[in-house]
Amino acid sequence: MPYRAPVSEIRFVLDKVVGFERVAATETFAEATPETVEAILTEAGKLSEEVLAPLNRQGDLHPARLENGIVRTSPGFADGFRAIAEGGWLGMSADPEHGGMGLPITLTMAVNEMIGSACLALQLNPLMTQGQIEALEAHASDEIKALYIPKLVSGEWCGTMNLTEPQAGSDVGALRTKAEPKGDGTYAITGQKIYISWGDNDFSENICHLVLARLPDAAPGTKGISLFMVPKKLPDENGNAGVANSLKVVSLEHKLGLHGSPTAVMQYDGATGWLIGEPHKGMAAMFTMMNNARLGVGVQGLSIAEAAMQHAIGYALERKQGRTAQEGGTILHHADVRRMVLSMKAHTFAARALAMDTAVSLDMARATGDAGWRARGAFLTPIAKAYGTDTGIEIASQGIQVHGGMGFVEETGAAQYARDVRVTAIYEGTNGIQAMDLVGRKMMDGGAAAYALLDELAVSGHSRMEDAVAELRALTAWLLEQEMQDRFAGAVPYLAAFARVLGASYHLRAAAADPARKPLAEVAVSMLLPEALAEMAKARSGAEVLYAVSDEVVAA
Template sequence: MPYDAPLDEMAFTLEAVAGLKRLEGLAGLEAYDPELVMPILEEAGKLARDVLAPLNQIGDSQGAVLTEDGVTAAPGFAEAYAAFRDGGWMGLTAPEEWGGQGLPKALSLAVMEMFHGANMAFALCPMLSFGAVDVLLAHGSDDLKTAYLPNLVSGTWTGTMNLTEPQAGSDVGALKTKAVPDDDGSYAVSGQKIYITWGDHDVAENIVHLVLARLPDAPAGSRGVSLFLVPKFLLKADGTPGERNGVKCIGLEKKLGIHASPTCVMEYDDAKGWLIGEPNKGLACMFTMMNSARLSVGVQGVAVGEAAYQTAFAFAQERKQGRVEGVEGAAPILHHADVRRSLTTMRARVAAARSICYACAVAADLAEAAPDADVRAAAKLREDLLTPIAKAWSTDMGVEVASLGVQVHGGMGFMNETLAAQLYRDSRIAPIYEGTNGIQAIDLVGRKLSGSNGESMRVMLGEVEATAAAARATNDPQLVQIADRLRAGAEALREASDWMMGQMKGREQDKALAGATAYLELAGDVIGGHFLTRAAVAARSSD
């Protein structure tokens, strides 16, 4: 069964749960029309189902290849990228002045869910390009914007993020790549970066690398890191790619999954680059890309979970084993109660994670576009609170659901040639990159909860309790039971939040940090349950 995006569920989650319609008419989002949502989702669904999904297992088995001329993408990927580019999908959220369509991030996130669900290895390429566009919009000089944004927005060129080095994993302050000023205002960048997603390939005309490096007089640690734009090909006077720059891929990582995504070891040898933002302020610039990437990675968990559910559900309808009352002969395993329990668990957790991610994206849109300063501030608090939960809870969920998918397949799920096995392998990277999930948990406790003195979580819990009250008011026996469970969850989360706040203000912060992952898991369970309950209440009064 090929991947087929659940369009009605996605649209319902965007509108009835995440509140997408709140964005209508806001400055910068004038192009958004609620009537466009379903047509956009339908067209993206066709690309995902008909073009990207058929290449998923081909890419897994054959992968990208490093040649003397650089990296050659997996078979069919260049043609698929051309279809993605020509469809205008890279420009969904970019401002119209740079060739974009000015649509909400939340809508683009739903589109990217489909692409990740159909072919995660492929979708990683535009995911990094979206981040590069965000960084240039926020921090790039006018010259850099003019030279690079139109082609990044159109998808003619792609972008990357270069942080990690062999001796420096998550500790960005330990990086050693250097950047020496040249007389023409550029910088000579030298060093080695590892784990660079789509660091080299042949699907686009140029690659725009965003590279963290140190200036000669930079202070030690993260305070001495600057950000540079380093293109694969230097631009000619007319703005088109010309001479090859001093950057190349010297190795492809051999990974557990996402084999068709070229994860590169990149070598910079006096490569010409240009400073983005202020000297020694590169980490702040890069966090613009990181925050965007963290939510995008969260939706990867949703996407792979959805694909795993669809694959397991199709298998459960076809695989016959055992006897069931009322079924003549061997019964499809879908008739067995434990298999149905597994499938229901998969579907519910995917729906909860989708709601968390979409709600985070709507908050991000409101934080930028709402006309009222108080609304913007409240939306920013919500975005900050949900981002680490969206990234960590959703990607842990993706691994768990993919594992359940393998279990439903039984022995067949353990065979490498099955899609179930591939999805399990592909999903495992998501809790690691763009900040491990342990780092997300520490960020939730140390910055997002404590930084607002608990206000962001107090407001969230108020909404959870309001949802529980709405469910109880329906007098539907099932919803009343759900309301009671949701209230109990909210109380547990409130108690845990108060304890965390107390520990972080005291002298034994390690106690809070040791429990941070469990706290994030609880927050995701409760907030995800809140959104599922909101959806259930809304569905009672809809068609």
């Protein structure tokens, strides 16, 4: 059951559900005509189906490995990466001034979805590079931009993000890596970073590490962090990869999944780095990079949801077991399997629409500078990240279940999806961190962004939906009145509820645009809204009941 790129489904979501035509109508993105969109999706879909999908199991069976300090990537990954680079998919949204195509982030996300469905371990590499391009565009000097971005866009060089240290995970402010000025405008970077996705590879000429570190006069915590570009090889006078920098891969992690993606422990021993942006403003710069990367990770969840769903449906359409109402029926015609499969379809559609809706907001904010769009995109981003990845995890697990005993056998492929996708709920900020961002930072506007979204959803003309929106509005108001600790206690359920109410609304919009989608929309609403109401009930529990259980009882 090979992967089929859902090009027409993506088109439908763009055109009929999330109003992509508004992006295309801006001056900034005038080139994103329907013909261009169709051509891009078709081409990227073909690459994903034909070139990348066949690599997926190779990466799982033959993990990237470290040999005498050099990372050897999985069979075929070098060719796969080259094909992605040659298609221009790395720099789709990068500035044309540096070789990019200047296309909406929405289209990058649509393309990333397909590449990720085909081979998530490999797709993580472009995702890192795309984030780096964006951070450089926003914060680097013109020289750095001119030197690095064209090579990142072309795929000659790759980019990484270096945040985490053993004692500094979700608490980035606890990092200790040092940056000492060398007197020539560069810095000596010293420290160890962990969980560096694609920290090295054997198919690009250089690896460009964006590293968070502390200057000597830095304040403690996140306010004392600066961002540095620390390339594996120092650029020579022609801007090509030259002599080796003082950094190395210490080891690669042995992971549950994403075996094809080398996850490195990096050691910097006085490596030469260049400051990106202002001193001590590294977190702000990193957030630029992380913001779209967060959406990108949400899309990774979607990628696996789609791929695992296709895989399970393919099986359910062929496997015969027991009597079914119709002659020659397969397990798809058993009510419980059908329920599972439709749950997969309901959530996958919702996750895609949510990701694309978020991306449209980001594009509109960029094209128009409008604060409303910016706030909308900022509010939706953590929801898209957490719900997309939770959905990927849940659907990959359902995919195993649909396969029965075969689902537990690795050769089937269903298990790989579940292993690969699991980390997406953790990296780029755990889903708990996303939810805390949602009820914390993203509600510092007094709930304006939340209420604006609820206003959009309020007029569905669907009574169960309207009840759910009213309940979500009441919950939002309640949360805003609580102490931060109580908000945090309800953060994950609140995010889960918001995602499901949004998801139901996308289904209703789809049904309104295309009557053939009404039956699925009805199933989706019947699943998503009860789930949303349960999460809303949980979100109201507050922190007190949690802390009323003593540590002794927890540890007992």
